[in-house]
Amino acid sequence: MQSVQFEAPGTVEEACALLAGAAGDARILAGGTDLLVQLRSHIIDPALVVDIKRIEETRTLARNADGSYTVGAAVAGAEAHERGDIVADWPGVIEAWDLIGSTQIQGRASLGGNLGNASPAADSVPAMIAAGMTANIAGPGGRRSIPVEEVATGPGRTSLAKGEFIVSFGLPARPEGGGDAYLRLIPRTEMDIAVVGCGVALVLDGDGKVASAKVSLGAVAPTALVVGDAASAIVGTGLDDGAMAALDAACQAACSPIDDKRGTVEYRTKVAGVLARRAAKIAAERAGSR
C-alpha cells in the first residue's frame, strides 16, 4: 500500500498533464462513491488521485441554445434531479441516474464516475446510450468526443488512454415526438445492483408509429449493449403485440449474462426482454404526451 499523491487542478490541461505524468496507476475522483470504497478495500492502489471537481466544466450542467445539454462529468445526481428542464426533456436519463444509491450517494454520484468505473451493471449507462449521449474526453493530445457505448470495454476497463479523462457529456436536444425510459430489476425496492437494466429512447411520427429507436441493455454482458435488432424490431410499428414480441426476442438474443446470486442466466435473459417491452411502452407514452 503506497502513499497516494492527491491533486485538485483547476484546469483540464493541468489535469491531463498530471494524469499523463503519473508514475503508477492514476485515478479520477469525481463523486468518489466507487473510488473511495475501492481505495479502502484495496481493490486499487493508485499512485495518484486527481480530483476534477475544481474544474468548472466538470461541475456545470448547461442547456444549450439548440436545446441540447452539456452535462459535466462530476455533476451530482441530486443537482440534475432538481433541474426542471433536463428532467422534462430526458426523464429516462434522469430516472436511471436517480436510481443509483441513497440520498447521500445522490449528493455525489456522477455520470462520469458511473461510466468511468465501467461496471457492467451501471444504471445510468444504458439510459445514456439510448439517449445518444456522447462523452467529451480530454487528453494530452487534445479533445475528442465518442459515443458513450465506446467508453467501457469490459468490467473496470475503458477505451481511454493514459492522460485522458471524461470532462463532460453531450446530450442531444430532445427530438420532436421523442421519449425515453429506463427500467431495472433488483431483488428489493431500493439500493441494489441491477440484475438487468434497459434504456429505450424512441421518436414517434405524426401517426404514432416509431420513426427511430435505440435500445440498450445493462448487466447482461461485460459492457452495456446497444441492441440494434431490438430497435429494428419496433421501427415502423405502432408497438403492436408482434413488434413487442420481436423486441423481446431481440433483447433476449443479445444477452450473455453472468450467473450469480442475483439471477441465473436464464432469469436475466428472460427479464431483459420483459424490461425492454415495458421501457418501450413508457418511452412511447412519454413521447405521445408532448
Add this chain to the structure above:
Amino acid sequence: MAKHHVSTTINGEPVEYLCSTRQTLLDVLRDELNLTGSKEGCASGDCGACSVMLDGRLVCACLVMGAEAEGRAVETIEGMAEGDSLHPLQRIFLEDAALQCGICTPGFLVAAKALLDRNDNPTETEIRYWLAGNLCRCTGYDKIVRAVQRTAAEMRGEAR
C-alpha cells in the same frame, strides 16, 4: 509523503487540519478534530451513520476525502443544536424514543434535517425514501419516521 494542509469551514467555524490522501473526511472529523458525533458504521456509503452536509448537500463523510474539503463548508451533528437548545428533531427523537443504541442517530438527524430544510411537510413515503440510506438495526424505523413527521408538524406550527 507530506500531508495535505486543508482549510475549511466546519459548523460555521474556520478549521485547519493536516491529513493524508487515504484519510476520509470522516477519519479527519473523528480522529483529527475530535468531532466524534459522526459515526463509522460500514465505511462504504451504505449505512449513513456518517451523514454530514458538504456545501449544502447530504453526503456520507466516509466517501469524501479529507483533502477534498479545502474551501468547502461542512456541517456535522455537532452543529445541530444551538448551544444548550436542541434542534426540534433532536428533542423529539428523545421524547418519542426514536432511538435505541444511538449509533445511527446522528446520521438520521443530519439526514432528516436536510429533508425538512427542503420540504416542511413530507409524506411518510417521502421520509422513508429520503432516509433509505440510513440504516437502523434497533428501532424498526417506525418510531424514527413518526418522530420526523411530528417534528415537521411542530415546525410548521401545528399542535399535535
